[in-house]
Amino acid sequence: MKKLLATLVTVFMICMQITPVQAAKSTEDKNYNYVDAFSKSILFYEANWCGPDAGNNRLKWRGPCHEDDGKDVGLDLTGGFHDAGDHVKFGLPQAYAASTLGWAYYEFKDSFVKKGQDKYMLNILKHFTDYFLKCYPNKTTFYYQCGDGTTDHSYWGPPELQTLDITTRPTLYAATPDKPASDVCGSTAAALALMYINYKDVDAEYANKCLTAAKDLYDFGKTYKGLSESGGFYGSTGYLDDLSWGAVWLYAATNDNSYMTDIDSFLTAKGIGGDNSYSNHWTHCWDDVFGGVFVKLAQLTNNPKYKAIAEENLNYWIKDAPTTPGGLKYIASWGTLRYTAAECMLALVYYKTSKNEEYLNFAKSQIDYMLGSNPRNSSYEVGFGNNYPKNPHHRAASGRMEGAPGYEKKTDPEKHLLYGALVGGPDGTSDDYSDDVNQYVNSEVAIDYNAGFVGALAGMSNYYGGDNLPEDVPGIEANSPQYYVDANIMKESNEECTIQAFIHNASLLPPHYEKGMSFRYYVDLSELYKKGYTVNDVGVRANYAAGGGTLSGFIPYDEAKHIYYVEASWPGQLYGKAEMQFAITAYNAKCLDASNDFSRQNLKSDSTNISENIPVYKNGVKIFGNEPGSVEVKTGDVNGDNTVDGRDLMELRKYLAGNNPNINLKAADLNGDGIVNGRDLVILIKLISGKQ
Structure with a gap:
């Protein structure tokens, strides 16, 4: 949400010159069900789905939203993904998330396929690229932001109810020759090129459409150089990394050496030309994708210079990066886990090339911290493990509407569990975390947070997943009438x-x-x-x-x-x-x-x-409810004999199997979600057994 101070926070953390401390081992070394964590991390994107088809997925508590996007410029710009806990579609994090998820699929496709996550990931990737294609109506115009962060953040409520009479939703920024946005264009080109690579065996026509757009958008960003805008929420610090990122994946898609020549020119402009090296002590993120650039250059070219830069970065994180008492590598306070998760992805991708066990061990230690091996013995992935966050800063999961006409509070219990979301994380001095929706520095979630996390968990599933499988897709959490x-x-x-x-x-x-x-x-x-x-x-x-x-x-x-x-x-x-x-x-x-x-x-x-x-x-x-003189319906009394027992269980099972339509639907709707299904059967079993 509020990224306005992110740069200042980052500078502050760097200036602190935190002295690394010895990692304290909080729990015994253990293997988690990384596959379940992996599948849930993908499910998070379905909660942030935007457009008229929202809800046509596994999360039925989401529905169509923001169906007027683009009308103010005469276009259909519906689709894409909400940025974080808010509903803006920001350019840089959207492009970063799409390209990083595409990269994750490219590197660990076998994990996605073997663990049954490929169809979900490809669906998400296509929703990204469908949106990008809509936003690129001609070769010199790319619309990259729908919604104004300032006005959007004044609204707390479900996206389905955010109509234009509540908050305006302008198509705020577009890249043109007069107002270039090389950073957004470069990273979006990377996402489109990756979609070509990942999708060409699924739908060659669509994949080629993405590749053509990737080439044109990259050329546009390279020809008209400048930084994107965001209204102060995602302040870009450069575009050479993004253009290099686009060129890397266009080279991988086409084998055209002109893209490598372009990369040489971008690196020279960055001061990394010739024998000059680069000490990159940050990581792959929405504002700096050089981490991914150098890992891929090292793999694609086998150039010792690129290999040295990639390994210097990884070794810094392993040996010298600031570390919390509980063992978390900690380079920024705002959404700290997104950075560590992204670095874990880099380590797991590069391990494929280097076979250096240090990289594998580093990634496992940090992912284990996120999943529960920390001083709080708590997971930082919503819906996974023990004592996970229940109050992430996320309007759709909250389901509450502040102000008219809802008159609720964001601090009211959240209506949904935001399965798979990686929260910002703990503080850097004592590994403390406050499960508070208002503490968005720590409790917010975002599509850029989960991008590297998905990639890291894909790698963990590949190396440590074994025969593990995901748990069942969670259902509706409501336990009260609508x-x-x-x-x-x-x-x-x-x-x-x-x-x-x-x-x-x-x-x-x-x-x-x-x-x-x-x-x-x-x-x-x-x-x-x-x-x-x-x-x-x-x-x-x-x-x-x-x-x-x-x-x-x-x-x-x-x-x-x-x-x-x-x-x-x-x-x-x-x-x-x-x-x-x-x-x-x-x-x-x-x-x-x-x-x-x-x-x-x-x-x-x-x-x-x-x-x-x-x-x-x-x-x-x-x-x-009931009226005077009406017969009161006892919850669970499915067959209407005024008792709740095994006969009701038999009747409900018949009904769910399609063999008995004559049950009391109100009595059978035990969780009050307005439908009768297997979730009610589970509750009835618990009710009869005395466990509920």
Whole structure:
């Protein structure tokens, strides 16, 4: 998200001249299921998927979003990936992530295929390149940023709900001869060239289209030299590395030596020409891809100079890089693990050439730290291992909407687990980590963070994966209904009963606005009628209504039994929650007794809880809860015999097998996600066995 200070943080870390310390071994040496960590690291990209086809993958809690991208310039620029916890499509990290993931697939294709991840990775890579091709309508125009970081970061909510009436989403920057962006063009050309290499045996026509675009975009960036813009979030420090990166992969794709000649000229301009060497103590990242450039040059050319530069970098990381007490190599505080993960990828790729066990051992030690071998014995990959982060800085996983119309908080429990995301990581002095969504320096995730991580885990799966396989793809984590009311009693006497109620649209598959929602609060006025009063002696007033809510007067439900209701309605868009405080009053009668009210049952004065006796309606049709006199449905009572036992398990299994349509779907939806599937079966088994 907020990369504005990243350069200052980096300079600060370098200036500190941290003295390396002896790595403290926090846990015994162990082998993790690197294959499962690998598969989850790929799944993360499906959470950051942007465009009208979002949700057409394994994460059904994502859905179509940002379907107007590019309309302001008369183009369809939908697609691509959200940058991080935000929803901007920034140029440099997008190009870096696409090219680094393509490189990972190129180097460790066997791991992707053997572990069943090739179809997912190719799908992700194609989504990147489909977007790049859209952004390149002619040879001298390349659109590279959709969204403004400043305005985008003012919004916290699911991407599906970020419409143009909430935040503007301009096509902010384009590379042209007048405003060149050689860095973005060079790295995007690398991604497209890699797509040609990786995809030519899958779809030769599409692969050749990518190669043609790669050549043209590279020539454009080389001819019109200049740095890209980002609005201050990804400040580029150079373009010679990116042009070299593009040339490396165009050479690999075409075997055209002119690209090697270009690289020589770029390195000479960098001061690395002739006998001049280069001490690169950084790593492969969005602003500096020289780490990848020199590893590939060493492999492609066998030139001793390139080999020396690549090995000097690796040896610096192994022997001299600042190290935390727990053993993590630590070169920057902002998103530190992305850098270490990328260096692990370099080491594992270069090990293929050098066979130097030091590189393999280095990568294993650092990846093991990320997966749990650290002083906290905690994984830094969401959804993997022990005590992993539950509150990454990520709007889609949070599922909460701050401000209108959601009125939630980003610090509320996150609705989803962001499986596979690598968080920024711990601090550098004590290996501490705060699982706090607001501490984005440590808790944010991003497509550039996971790029090197995917590559490193592909290598780890190759060298240490053995016969391990990924675990099952995780499902929906929700364990509550999508629509409901929770409420509490604020004041209660024989004159007044004041209720605070919140109506919820917690839709998940995917998040979406609802219109025409309401809830009904049922009261029994028989105690007043017994004393000679009527409904005309009882009043109702709204003390507070959020989100455009309105409150009706008393509406008869069963006049013979003196049962009435008041209806709180939200005719406009609703997502998240909206509050209604209202009072039932009998100031003249002074004989109000709320204890017999249907909707008063189970409400507390000291806490708020969900009430099925305050039913929810959509355009007048009940979608949650019970009405007076209705039969209460017991969760898990699938066959309707008022018990939850093995017979319900049998009926649910038949239903899932397609053999029995006559079950109570509401009772069978045990996790409240609006569908009945195998996840409900798992919960029912636990319920019957007494484990839930």
